[in-house]
Amino acid sequence: MALPLSVLATDSAGDVAHLIETALTPVFLLSGVGTLLNLFNTRSARVSDQIEKATDLLDDELNKSGRKNLNKHIRRLRYRIMVLDVSIMFGGIAGAATCGAAFVLFLGSVRDASIALWLVGLFGAALLATVAALAAFIGDCFLSWTSLRTDGPLPKSVRQSAKNI
Incomplete structure (x- = not known):
């Protein structure tokens, strides 16, 4: 089946340029979402490395106070992992919705169909998912900052091993 290039041939160069210009908006959003996903995954x-190291140190810690601090630290790290997983999930949804918006945009231009509702819905979903991913990331930042202020000093073995991570 041949592509309906006659539709593009009848359009003026300005119309095609406008289509390409419009298609770049989702591409820029997708680039930003990809960068955010890289940040969230890193x-x-x-944090996973810190959990692993703290769990290993928990086995070696002898005094009760040190074990209590390590357990509290591990619990907070697990909350952070959960919040970061939510960030990654929303980032993935944002990327998928952005790709869907770009696809609908091109499909609508080739088939000369009314796509406004689909385009607004998908691009809006991409923006909302990006905002949700950033909100969850801010949650991780608050958990990180709170642990620095409220947990008190960790045992020397934990502080020493954290330098190696």
Whole structure:
């Protein structure tokens, strides 16, 4: 089946340029979402490494106070992982909705169909999912900052091993 290039051939160069210009908006959003997903995944990996190290240290910690602090630290790190997973999920939804918006835009131009409702819905969903991903990321930041202020000093072995992460 041949592509209906006759539709594009009858359009003026300005119409085609406008189509390409309009299609770039979702591409820029997709680039930003990809960068955010990279940030979320990197941060999640670092927190996972901290959980692993703190769990190993928990086995070695002998005094009760140190074990209590380590358990509290591990619990907060697990909350952070959960919040970062939510950020990654919403980032993925934002990326998928952005790709859907770009696809609908091109499909509508080739088939000469009314796509306004689909386009607004998908692009709106992409923006909302991006906002939700950033809100969840801010939640992780608050958990991180709160642990620095309220947990008190961790045992020396934890502080020493954190430098190696």
